[in-house]
Amino acid sequence: MPEGIRFDAAAARGLEAAYQTTDVILQRVRVVESLALTPGSHVLDIGSGPGLLLEALAKTVGSSGRAAGVDQSVAMVEAASHRCEAYPQVTVDAGEALKLPYPDESFDAVVSTQVYEYVADIPAGLQEIRRVLRPGGRAVVLDTDYDSWVIHTEDELRLARIRDAWDEHFVHRGLPRFLGAEMKKAGFRVRQVEAIPMLNVEHHENAFSWHLTRMIAGFSAGRRECTQDDTREWLGELKRLGEAGEYFFSLNRYLFAADLEAPGL
Numbered sequence: 001m002p003e004g005i006r007f008d009a010a011a012a013r014g015l016e017a018a019y020q021t022t023d024v025i026l027q028r029v030r031v032v033e034s035l036a037l038t039p040g041s042h043v044l045d046i047g048s049g050p051g052l053l054l055e056a057l058a059k060t061v062g063s064s065g066r067a068a069g070v071d072q073s074v075a076m077v078e079a080a081s082h083r084c085e086a087y088p089q090v091t092v093d094a095g096e097a098l099k100l101p102y103p104d105e106s107f108d109a110v111v112s113t114q115v116y117e118y119v120a121d122i123p124a125g126l127q128e129i130r131r132v133l134r135p136g137g138r139a140v141v142l143d144t145d146y147d148s149w150v151i152h153t154e155d156e157l158r159l160a161r162i163r164d165a166w167d168e169h170f171v172h173r174g175l176p177r178f179l180g181a182e183m184k185k186a187g188f189r190v191r192q193v194e195a196i197p198m199l200n201v202e203h204h205e206n207a208f209s210w211h212l213t214r215m216i217a218g219f220s221a222g223r224r225e226c227t228q229d230d231t232r233e234w235l236g237e238l239k240r241l242g243e244a245g246e247y248f249f250s251l252n253r254y255l256f257a258a259d260l261e262a263p264g265l
């Protein structure tokens with residue numbers, strides 16, 4: 001099996017830049033709102049990455065609360081710990097989404113963004129969220145559906161080769177379309193489902209797709225039928241389209257907010 005994406009220190013720096021674009025800042029606002037946290041809440045961020053969401057959660061729950069992050073990657077744990085070092089309510093642990101290092105019913109809310117597309121066993125992942133959530137607690141999961149991709153190109157075949165190679169970077173290319181059903185099966189009551197488009201019609205560093213297209217090019221070159229020339233020419237094309245005012249990139253993320261029913265309700 002080909003190697004998937006590596007969440008190393010370089011990836012942490014790339015994600016840190018991508019997640020400070022306006023598109024992802026707006027996404028974070030929606031994610032935090034949908035968690036319905038109050039000062040003093042205990043919240044867990046699974047796959048906390050470079051820790052931008054964790055920092056926002058720390059501010060929301062305040063010093064009387066708890067914002068815990070967990071990530072399988074040591075580089076990401078280091079990046080998030082560094083980013084959140086001013087917040088005593090934050091802890092960041094190395095750990096696996098399928099074996100969370102916390103006791104049962106530890107949290108009022110659990111959130112995970114852009115992580116379960118890498119987790120093969122979704123039912124087991126949801127059971128693990130359920131285990132650490134208190135009865136009545138809230139879970140918010142957000143992921144991308146890569147079939148929602150709409151990108152302007154003058155070479156559809158080249159883009160198809162790049163997209164096909166990028167498929168190796170995740171386990172699920174379209175998790176959102178079955179995530180709600182899996183959450184219901186796992187005992188959650190799904191309260192809200194919403195699309196969060198990453199829609200860019202300009203090509204510049206404050207646009208999410210500026211960063212994502214570079215990550216895709218870096219990952220896809222040399223995989224399957226996608227060559228180094230393909231990705232180099234594609235990035236050149238995106239630049240030209242941007243300069244000509246003809247750039248278009250759209251990719252949907254989907255947010256699911258669900259409550260764990262309390263006994264007797």
Ligand SMILES: C[S@@+](CC[C@H](N)C(=O)[O-])C[C@H]1O[C@@H](n2cnc3c(N)ncnc32)[C@H](O)[C@@H]1O
Pocket residue numbers: 007015019046047048049050051052053070071072073076095096097098112113114115118119
């Ligand atoms: C694309 S990043 C998203 C980071 C962060 N959640 C965000 O949206 O800003 C995916 C993160 O999930 C982590 N991850 C992937 N699979 C994981 C697993 N099975 N257990 C724990 N962390 C995981 C990676 O190490 C990486 O930091």
